[in-house]
Amino acid sequence: MTTKNATFRVKVISGSRITIPTAVRRLLGVRDGDYIVCSVRAGETEELPPLKTLWRILQACRKELTNKEIAKRCRLPARTSKSYATLLVDEELLLVNRTGESDAGEETYLTTEKGLQVMNLVASTRGRSS
Helix, strand or coil: CCCCCCCCCCCEEHHHEECCCHHHHHHHCCCCCCCCCCCCCCCCCCCCCCHHHHHHHHHHCCCCEEHHHHHHHHCCCHHHHHHHHHHHHHCCCEEEECCCCCCCCCCEEEECHHHHHHHHHHHHHHHHHC
């Protein structure tokens, strides 16, 4: 039996169940019905960021941007934009490029195909309700 490890955040949902991100399940080869070993540490309860802000980040990152550029374009503190970008990466809506290809050698962010699909879905829904 091989042992693989990953550290990630999960959300407690109804019935005290937890969610394991799809990417983590694939990485570890976990399938429905498998048993896993968990270590639990309570984190601080966070409020979700405003949807409009997440939307602006997804729109801005249609062109690859650094965190500093995201913060400037979306009028956010750098720490906040980093936190929101990490949330969007965790949800597979943004892709992070850690190869240091930006001019300053910083990681860059790009909206994923899934992120573009979410944006299109929301845009089409907003158009119908207006």
